[in-house]
Amino acid sequence: MIISETDLILNPDGSVYHLNLLPAEIAETIITVGDPDRVAEVSKHFDRIEVKKQKREFITHTGYVGSKRISVISTGIGTDNIDIVFNELDALVNVNIETRTEKDHKTSLEIIRIGTSGSLQSHIAIDSLLFSSFGIGFDTLMNFYEFENSNNELMILDALKEQLPAFNPYVFAADSSLKKKLAFDMLEGMTVTCSGFYGPQGRSVRVKNQHPNFIHQLKNFNYNGFLITNLEMETAGILGMAHVLGHKACSINAILASRLEQKFSTNPNAIIEKAIKLVLERLQTSN
Numbered sequence: 006m007i008i009s010e011t012d013l014i015l016n017p018d019g020s021v022y023h024l025n026l027l028p029a030e031i032a033e034t035i036i037t038v039g040d041p042d043r044v045a046e047v048s049k050h051f052d053r054i055e056v057k058k059q060k061r062e063f064i065t066h067t068g069y070v071g072s073k074r075i076s077v078i079s080t081g082i083g084t085d086n087i088d089i090v091f092n093e094l095d096a097l098v099n100v101n102i103e104t105r106t107e108k109d110h111k112t113s114l115e116i117i118r119i120g121t122s123g124s125l126q127s128h129i130a131i132d133s134l135l136f137s138s139f140g141i142g143f144d145t146l147m148n149f150y151e152f153e154n155s156n157n158e159l160m161i162l163d164a165l166k167e168q169l170p171a172f173n174p175y176v177f178a179a180d181s182s183l184k185k186k187l188a189f190d191m192l193e194g195m196t197v198t199c200s201g202f203y204g205p206q207g208r209s210v211r212v213k214n215q216h217p218n219f220i221h222q223l224k225n226f227n228y229n230g231f232l233i234t235n236l237e238m239e240t241a242g243i244l245g246m247a248h249v250l251g252h253k254a255c256s257i258n259a260i261l262a263s264r265l266e267q268k269f270s271t272n273p274n275a276i277i278e279k280a281i282k283l284v285l286e287r288l289q290t291s292n
């Protein structure tokens with residue numbers, strides 16, 4: 006079936022519409038970061054950079070760490086951008102851009118988010134690193150796609166419906182092989198992905214929040230001892246889109262804020278740098 010010009014938009018040079026990339030310009034291992042300035046913070050550790058591209062907030066650097074080819078891409082903020090990044094990355098590997106048809110042989114990308122996040126639990130300290138075993142989406146992205154959940158995901162969904170009935174979330178697990186490879190010694194937990202930074206994360210600057218107990222409600226959620234540990238704005242969308250498109254994904258969070266103690270890291274760059282170095286080292290040595 007031909008994929009229409011409005012379903013998959015290409016630029017005049019054949020690159021995908023928002024990412025501005027051609028198929029040869031991405032690696033099969035991709036690090037995503039929210040902040041466009043973080044792309045260079047990752048690629049400064051590359052031994053060689055062969056591609057640098059940008060359109061809007063989507064900056065891509067592709068290069069090598071040793072013999073491992075890696076791309077790092079900024080997604081900007083939010084799961085609306087995750088929809089764009091994942092559909093366009095998938096098209097670059099799984100659609101023949103010239104014939105506009107799906108390829109018979111599919112490529113499964115390895116996608117690792119290195120992001121920042123706020124903690125909801127006292128044992129998840131500021132300046133620690135946390136692996137999201139599950140992403141819980143409080144946004145609406147995955148309502149627009151067909152998918153089936155695993156039994157574990159369905160059981161967490163049931164517990165969410167019972168304990169947090171005011172919300173209607175979706176749930177996806179991280180890829181277990183990426184956890185073994187990159188995060189075997191990290192704290193882990195369930196990450197809630199929010200549709201905003203202020204009200205949707207229980208903050209209120211001048212306007213009262215409709216959910217004044219948001220932080221404590223989430224903190225107290227418990228599924229067989231498994232807790233909601235942190236809040237951010239992309240993880241659940243990344244895990245969900247990877248699942249529907251057949252890619253492997255995970256999310257590693259540098260904890261910058263404690264929402265319980267109402268404190269913020271005094272040196273956020275140090276823990277982000279630690280996460281970047283750890284992921285690059287482990288990606289290089291695991292192949």
Ligand SMILES: O=P(O)(O)O[C@H]1O[C@H](CO)[C@@H](O)[C@H]1O
Pocket residue numbers: 038039040081082083119120121122202237238239
């Ligand atoms: O630091 P990044 O990766 O952007 O992640 C977090 O920071 C942003 C909010 O400040 C949101 O994108 C949130 O998910």
Ligand SMILES: O=c1cc[nH]c(=O)[nH]1
Pocket residue numbers: 121122123124202206236237238261262
């Ligand atoms: O509290 C926080 C910190 C970083 N990023 C978020 O989305 N929330």
